[in-house]
Amino acid sequence: xxxxxxxxxxxxxxxxxxxxxxxxxxxxxxxxxxxxxxxxxxxxxxxxxxxxxxxxxxxxxxxxxxxxxxxxxxxxxxxxxxxxxxxxxxxxxxxxxxxxxxxxxxxxxxxxxxxxxxxxxxxxxxxxxxxxxxxxxxxxxxxxxxxxxxxxxxxxxxxxxxxxxxxxxxxxxxxxxxxxxxxxxxxxxxxxxxxxxxxxxxxxxxxxxxxxxxxxxxxxxxx
Amino acid sequence: xxxxxxxxxxxxxxxxxxxxxxxxxxxxxxxxxxxxxxxxxxxxxxxxxxxxxxxxxxxxxxxxxxxxxxxxxxxxxxxxxxxxxxxxxxxxxxxxxxxxxxxxxxxxxxxxxxxxxxxxxxxxxxxxxxxxxxxxxxxxxxxxxxxxxxxxxxxxxxxxxxxxxxxxxxxxxxxxxxxxxxxxxxxx
Numbered sequence: 168x169x170x171x172x173x174x175x176x177x178x179x180x181x182x183x184x185x186x187x188x189x190x191x192x193x194x195x196x197x198x199x200x201x202x203x204x205x206x207x208x209x210x211x212x213x214x215x216x217x218x219x220x221x222x223x224x225x226x227x228x229x230x231x232x233x234x235x236x237x238x239x240x241x242x243x244x245x246x247x248x249x250x251x252x253x254x255x256x257x258x259x260x261x262x263x264x265x266x267x268x269x270x271x272x273x274x275x276x277x278x279x280x281x282x283x284x285x286x287x288x289x290x291x292x293x294x295x296x297x298x299x300x301x302x303x304x305x306x307x308x309x310x311x312x313x314x315x316x317x318x319x320x321x322x323x324x325x326x327x328x329x330x331x332x333x334x335x336x337x338x339x340x341x342x343x344x345x346x347x348x349x350x351x352x353x354x355x356x357x358x359x360x361x362x363x364x365x366x367x368x369x370x371x372x373x374x375x376x377x378x379x380x381x382x383x384x385x386x387x388x389x390x
Numbered sequence: 391x392x393x394x395x396x397x398x399x400x401x402x403x404x405x406x407x408x409x410x411x412x413x414x415x416x417x418x419x420x421x422x423x424x425x426x427x428x429x430x431x432x433x434x435x436x437x438x439x440x441x442x443x444x445x446x447x448x449x450x451x452x453x454x455x456x457x458x459x460x461x462x463x464x465x466x467x468x469x470x471x472x473x474x475x476x477x478x479x480x481x482x483x484x485x486x487x488x489x490x491x492x493x494x495x496x497x498x499x500x501x502x503x504x505x506x507x508x509x510x511x512x513x514x515x516x517x518x519x520x521x522x523x524x525x526x527x528x529x530x531x532x533x534x535x536x537x538x539x540x541x542x543x544x545x546x547x548x549x550x551x552x553x554x555x556x557x558x559x560x561x562x563x564x565x566x567x568x569x570x571x572x573x574x575x576x577x578x
Contacts, residue, residue, distance in 0.1 A: 203489075204438060204443060204486050204487065204489075205443065205487050207438055208438045208439075208440075208443055211438075290439070291438070294439065327439055327440045327441065328439070328441055329440075329441045329445065331439075331440035331441055331444065332440075333440060363440060363444065365444065370444065371444070371487070388487065
């Protein structure tokens with residue numbers, strides 16, 4: 168009989184263990200930063216969506232003279248005046264090489280443009296979600312060859328799986344500035360808000376504030 | 391649980407003293423982790439998304455399981471009865487957006503009618519197989535029904551030792567136990 172108890176005790180000792188758990192999260196975007204998960208999520212607005220749109224307008228402006236000379240473009244479908252600086256000139260991005268294919272750029276004159284977009288905007292390497300936005304941008308100082316400071320006013324929305332969606336907007340213009348020897352906008356001033364919905368119910372309201380380095384954003388939720 | 395274990399040991403000792411032998415048998419086992427919740431967690435998004443941030447993730451781990459079964463011999467090779475299992479689960483839910491983690495512990499019970507089949511074998515080392523189907527009573531998750539279907543197949547098990555008190559070891563497949571069990575039994 169004793170040997171059965173020995174076997175039972177050995178069995179208990181063998182199985183009575185469990186392991187703990189760590190949560191590791193990988194975030195993405197143009198810049199390198201270490202933020203809370205909520206702030207990292209909102210960076211898809213500040214550090215992906217806006218900068219993709221600004222990259223496109225800078226590329227379009229750099230190609231402006233060449234496209235006017237050629238009278239056509241394989242990247243843009245142009246209607247109205249060909250000069251992108253001229254009010255009413257409308258350039259629609261048609262190249263799949265762009266992150267914002269389908270975005271329409273309409274010149275407002277005076278170095279201001281309006282972007283409208285509705286499509287599957289990439290999120291990470293594997294996902295793309297239905298996204299719409301309207302963005303008003305104003306060109307600022309030239310910082311390096313073909314790169315400018317900008318101010319951005321944004322509103323938009325995105326739908327995700329499991330009935331989640333969000334509405335996002337800038338609270339007033341957000342300044343995108345280049346500080347130091349870099350090609351990216353690394354110095355931001357302004358605020359973005361994001362309202363999160365599950366189905367029809369609003370479940371959260373978040374705020375992402377910038378007053379300098381993009382890596383030092385302040386994130387507040389549950390407003 | 392300690393009391394139950396003590397009563398069963400006393401019962402086995404009494405039966406052994408009486409040298410009883412008959413068509414009834416009771417077996418007490420300790421088993422591996424629970425078959426369904428041994429080490430289970432909800433899958434997470436591969437990249438930050440709203441589901442990832444706002445849907446609570448859960449992880450459940452089970453401790454070793456305790457099993458008691460009873461059989462009545464219909465003939466020399468076929469027995470019928472039922473098994474009763476108990477496992478303690480522990481785990482936590484975690485919500486990424488808030489960083490909040492909530493721990494919990496739950497008990498899980500099974501009741502499964504069962505058939506046991508023995509095959510002719512040398513004396514003292516007796517192979518068998520079992521099949522069982524019944525219910526799991528579970529209150530781990532707030533959503534869903536606490537009672538659901540459970541099943542188990544023992545493709546191979548062995549008894550060894552005497553005809554009255556003996557040792558048992560068996561492999562298990564199904565939703566109850568992951569791996570196998572060891573135990574003691576008695577026949578009366």
